[in-house]
Amino acid sequence: MSKQHRPRILVTGVAGALAQQVIDRLRDHCDLVAVDFREQVYLGDDIPSYCIDFNKRVFEDLFRRYKFDGVIHLGRIMSSQLTRMRRYNANVLGTQKLLDLSHKYGIRRVVVLSTFHVYGAVAYNPALIDEEAPLKGVGLSADLVDSVELENLANIYLWRYPELNITILRPCNIVGPGVRNSISTLLASERAPVLAGFSPMMQFIHIDDMADAIVLAYNKPRRGVFNVAPDDWVAYQHALKLCGCQRLPIPSVPPLLPKLILRTLNLRSFPSYLMHFFKYPVVIDGRAFAREFAFTPQRPLKEIFRFYRENKKPV
Amino acid sequence: MSLASILKSKLVPTELSEQINRIRKPIGSLGYDPWGYNNEAIKYGFSLTRHIYEKYFRVEASGVDSVPAEGPVLIIANHSGQLPIDGLLIGYALASRKDKPRMPRAMIERFFPTVPYLGNLLNEVGAVLGDPINCAKMLANNEAVIVFPEGVRGSGKLYQDRYQLKRFGNGFMHLAMKYKATIVPVGVVGCEETIPAIANIKPLAKALGIPYAPLALPVVLPAKVHLNFGPPMFFDDREIPEEQVTDRVEQVKGEISKLIDKGLSERKRLF
Numbered sequence: 309m310s311k312q313h314r315p316r317i318l319v320t321g322v323a324g325a326l327a328q329q330v331i332d333r334l335r336d337h338c339d340l341v342a343v344d345f346r347e348q349v350y351l352g353d354d355i356p357s358y359c360i361d362f363n364k365r366v367f368e369d370l371f372r373r374y375k376f377d378g379v380i381h382l383g384r385i386m387s388s389q390l391t392r393m394r395r396y397n398a399n400v401l402g403t404q405k406l407l408d409l410s411h412k413y414g415i416r417r418v419v420v421l422s423t424f425h426v427y428g429a430v431a432y433n434p435a436l437i438d439e440e441a442p443l444k445g446v447g448l449s450a451d452l453v454d455s456v457e458l459e460n461l462a463n464i465y466l467w468r469y470p471e472l473n474i475t476i477l478r479p480c481n482i483v484g485p486g487v488r489n490s491i492s493t494l495l496a497s498e499r500a501p502v503l504a505g506f507s508p509m510m511q512f513i514h515i516d517d518m519a520d521a522i523v524l525a526y527n528k529p530r531r532g533v534f535n536v537a538p539d540d541w542v543a544y545q546h547a548l549k550l551c552g553c554q555r556l557p558i559p560s561v562p563p564l565l566p567k568l569i570l571r572t573l574n575l576r577s578f579p580s581y582l583m584h585f586f587k588y589p590v591v592i593d594g595r596a597f598a599r600e601f602a603f604t605p606q607r608p609l610k611e612i613f614r615f616y617r618e619n620k621k622p623v
Numbered sequence: 624m625s626l627a628s629i630l631k632s633k634l635v636p637t638e639l640s641e642q643i644n645r646i647r648k649p650i651g652s653l654g655y656d657p658w659g660y661n662n663e664a665i666k667y668g669f670s671l672t673r674h675i676y677e678k679y680f681r682v683e684a685s686g687v688d689s690v691p692a693e694g695p696v697l698i699i700a701n702h703s704g705q706l707p708i709d710g711l712l713i714g715y716a717l718a719s720r721k722d723k724p725r726m727p728r729a730m731i732e733r734f735f736p737t738v739p740y741l742g743n744l745l746n747e748v749g750a751v752l753g754d755p756i757n758c759a760k761m762l763a764n765n766e767a768v769i770v771f772p773e774g775v776r777g778s779g780k781l782y783q784d785r786y787q788l789k790r791f792g793n794g795f796m797h798l799a800m801k802y803k804a805t806i807v808p809v810g811v812v813g814c815e816e817t818i819p820a821i822a823n824i825k826p827l828a829k830a831l832g833i834p835y836a837p838l839a840l841p842v843v844l845p846a847k848v849h850l851n852f853g854p855p856m857f858f859d860d861r862e863i864p865e866e867q868v869t870d871r872v873e874q875v876k877g878e879i880s881k882l883i884d885k886g887l888s889e890r891k892r893l894f
Contacts, residue, residue, distance in 0.1 A: 431736045434756035435657040505739025509659045509746075540651035543659065543743070550653075560739050588736060591657045593760075608652050 314339050317526070318376045320406070321383030321421075322357060323347050325486030329519035330380060331355065334526075341374050343367075344383060345398055362402035371413040378417035379410050380526055384458070386489055392451060399454040400461060407465045410472055418474045419526050420462045424511075424535065424592050426455050426478065429584035435509065436593035439478070439533045449581035459533075466531055473529040477522065480537040480592055483612055484515035485619075493577035495551045495616040501578045501586075503566055504557040507545035508589035511537040514607035524601040537594035538605040544586060547609075551616035560587070635666045643669060646718070646726050649764055658728070658757065659746030665726065668748035672715045679845050680708075680813065683889075684716040686852035692723035695804035696767040696855075697795055701788055701879055702777030704814035705837050707731060707750075710769050713809055714749065716850055717767065727767040730758060732775060734833055755794055762802035770795045772872070779835035782819035786812070786883055788876055793865065796872050799858055806856040808875055810882025813848030816893050846893055849886040853878050 315338045321327045322342035331340055331351060340355045348359035356374075360367050362383075381403065385395045403420070410418055427437050428444030443459065445452040459476060466474040481491045491512075494500045513521075513536065521536050548555055558566050570580035578586070597603055643666050654662035676682050690696055700713060710729040717727050730753035736742040751757050753774075761768050771777055776789035799806050820837035828836035856878065858871055 432733055432752065432754065434752065434754040434760070435659075436756075436760045438756075503739075505741075505743065507743050509655065509657065540653070541655045541657050541659075542651070542653045543655060543661070543747075546653065546655075589659065610652060 315377040316341070316374055318343065318370065318374070318379045320344065320362075320379070320381050322349050322351065324382065325484075325488070326421075326482060326515055326518060326522075327380075327382045328486075329515055330382065330522050333519055333523045341370060341376070343370070345402065346385075361398075362405045363397065367405065368409055371409050376410075376413065376415055378419075378526060379406065379415055380419045380522060381406060382421045382522070384421060384423075384455075392454070396454045396457070400457045403458050404461055407462070407472070407474075411465070411469050414471075416471065416473060417526060417529050418472050419522060420458075420474060420476045421522070422459050422462070422476050422478045423455055424478050424480050424537070424590055425452055425582075425585070426459050427590050427592065428452070429508070429588040429590050431588050433588060433590055435589065435591040437535070437591065438593055439535055439596065448584050451579070451581040463533070466533075470531065473531055475525050475531060476533040477525060477597070478533065478535045478592065479518055479521070480511035480513055480535075480594070482515055482518050483512045483616075484607075485615065487515050490577045490579070490582065495547065495553065495613075496619065497553060497577070498620060499556050500548050500553040501558050501570075501575065502545055502548065502555045503560040503583070503587050505560055506587045507543040508585070508587060509541050509591050510544050510547060510589070511541055511591060511594075512547070512609060512612055513538055513605060514612050517605040517607055520606075521597070521601070521603050524603050525597075528601055530600055534597035534600065535592040535594045536597050536603075537592050539594070539598075540609050541591060542609055547613065550610070550613035552620065553616075631666075634670050636670070639670055640666055642724070643726075646724055648726060658751045658761070659743065660726075660728070660749045661747040664744075664747035665749065669715070669718065672711060673719070676712055676715045676719075680712065680817075680848040681845075682712055682716065682848045682850060684850040684852070686854075687716050687720050687850070688722060689852050689854055690717055690725065690767060690807050691805050691855060692725070693765065695762040695765050695802050696725075696727075696807060697762070697799050697804045698727060698767060698769045698807050698809055699795060699875055699879065700769065700771055700809035700811050701786075701883060702771035702773045703780065703785070703811065704816075705778060705818040705820060705835075705839065706843070707778065708817055708843070709811045709814045710750070710771070712814075712848055713769055713811070713850060716852075725767045727769050728761055729769040730771070732834060737832075755798065758795075758798050759802065762798060762804050768804075775834040779820075779823060779837065781823065781837075782815070782821060785815035785819075786887065788880060788883075791872050791876050793868050793872050796858065796868050796875070800860045800868075803860060806858070806875060808853040808856065808878040808882060810851040810853070810879050810884075810886050811848065812851070812883060812886030812890055813846045816846035817843050819844070844894070847890065849889055851882040851886050853882050
């Protein structure tokens with residue numbers, strides 16, 4: 309096959325384990341350019357890698373130089389990192405810049421990684437939440453504003469510029485080797501906090517399955533918003549038990565008490581604004597994505613938890 | 624052998640465990656379903672309920688075989704007795720029937736998920752937050768769902784109003800029509816006498832954030848309970864005005880009323 313048929317893709321957030329998995333799956337068939345706003349990562353001689361703030365003008369030079377066909381936007385600063393303000397700048401304004409440039413340079417495929425946190429953990433949540441459900445994440449905490457705003461923004465571009473072919477993915481908890489988000493840190497620890505008397509249903513997707521899902525999504529230009537979750541569920545406290553974590557109960561009533569305790573403890577893996585996600589279930593329905601993109605997760609929950617049980621020391 | 628497995632062998636006989644395993648449920652690899660139903664927890668719940676059902680309330684159920692063995696079903700009953708004991712007993716009657724048992728789901732009040740321990744416990748034994756989306760998704764999953772269309776209006780009523788049906792919501796009829804679910808009406812007699820309340824202390828209920836605070840004895844009385852399952856009812860999914868939906872709801876309500884009268888006439892004494 310001649311060289312010019314290889315699609316050229318910009319991948320963001322490459323300091324994260326997920327992006328590196330996606331790159332491993334694409335590098336044989338695509339020309340990739342990697343960026344991250346946190347650090348520069350060496351990914352081999354064939355993949356140019358940059359550390360760039362999307363809001364800086366030099367970012368546009370990448371679009372001029374490489375003439376991308378598609379963008380896989382995985383670069384999100386998680387809610388447990390940095391300050392609210394810096395997160396907003398990077399996640400919301402940075403994404404806006406990225407989408408503007410994508411439009412300007414005629415990109416034909418964009419995949420944006422969002423999170424199930426946008427639905428918000430509310431006591432009245434039904435299970436198997438559809439993509440059309442209201443995003444109640446903001447009502448819980450200002451710390452989730454950037455997640456919801458990022459989505460709204462991507463949604464506006466999705467409808468305004470259909471030629472961008474934007475697909476937004478809302479995965480459940482991504483876990484597995486190398487994942488550094490708060491839930492993965494909890495599962496990997498010796499002891500994990502729980503809210504006494506609450507063990508909400510949770511969904512977990514293995515990082516390898518999530519990377520497969522992103523590649524599948526990229527390869528089929530179908531616009532829209534999709535939940536990504538396997539058809540398997542487990543209660544939080546049961547998951548901890550299977551990961552060999554000792555449970556540390558935090559008093560849960562009155563509701564003010566756990567909030568105060570968590571604010572005082574200031575744990576990175578169990579921040580007070582994510583408290584509700586350990587209290588009420590946010591079970592999403594991933595069947596639309598599975599149908600549309602012929603996606604079947606391969607790694608069962610037991611395998612995921614075995615990994616955490618056998619790797620109690622920091623990964 | 625761990626303490627948990629000793630307890631299990633004492634509480635959950637093997638044949639019961641096998642019976643529950645036989646009831647097909649759309650559950651994941653760890654025995655959970657999206658609403659928190661847990662195949663292991665239900666075994667304890669089932670074994671405990673057996674004593675409550677057979678020894679304490681000495682339930683007499685008739686017509687339980689009228690619940691179809693498969694497909695979406697809405698079990699519609701009158702609600703009474705402050706606590707959702709009626710839901711538990713209807714559920715057990717269906718799960719323990721000899722021929723093709725089913726594990727029905729019950730829709731519960733919106734405040735339960737906020738109560739520590741109890742909320743999770745109810746979820747594990749199959750109770751689900753009473754949200755129309757939940758009900759719709761479960762019917763689409765071919766589940767049998769227990770619904771009390773009176774809601775708190777029914778469970779919170781006082782002893783002096785016993786066996787008077789309160790207003791029925793129309794939601795269940797819309798769902799039954801949309802998902803072509805069979806409706807099985809059930810008349811519950813006896814639960815009104817389990818916790819007779821003489822008053823509702825509204826300020827206390829408001830302060831505690833609960834739907835009602837009954838003034839009653841702090842015990843559950845062992846009233847004899849009669850469950851009468853009526854013949855299945857079917858409604859087509861034609862687009863009809865709300866007025867006609869209400870007529871259909873009234874039809875179901877009338878059926879339940881008849882079943883209650885039947886139970887009341889069968890009943891020899893309260894306890």
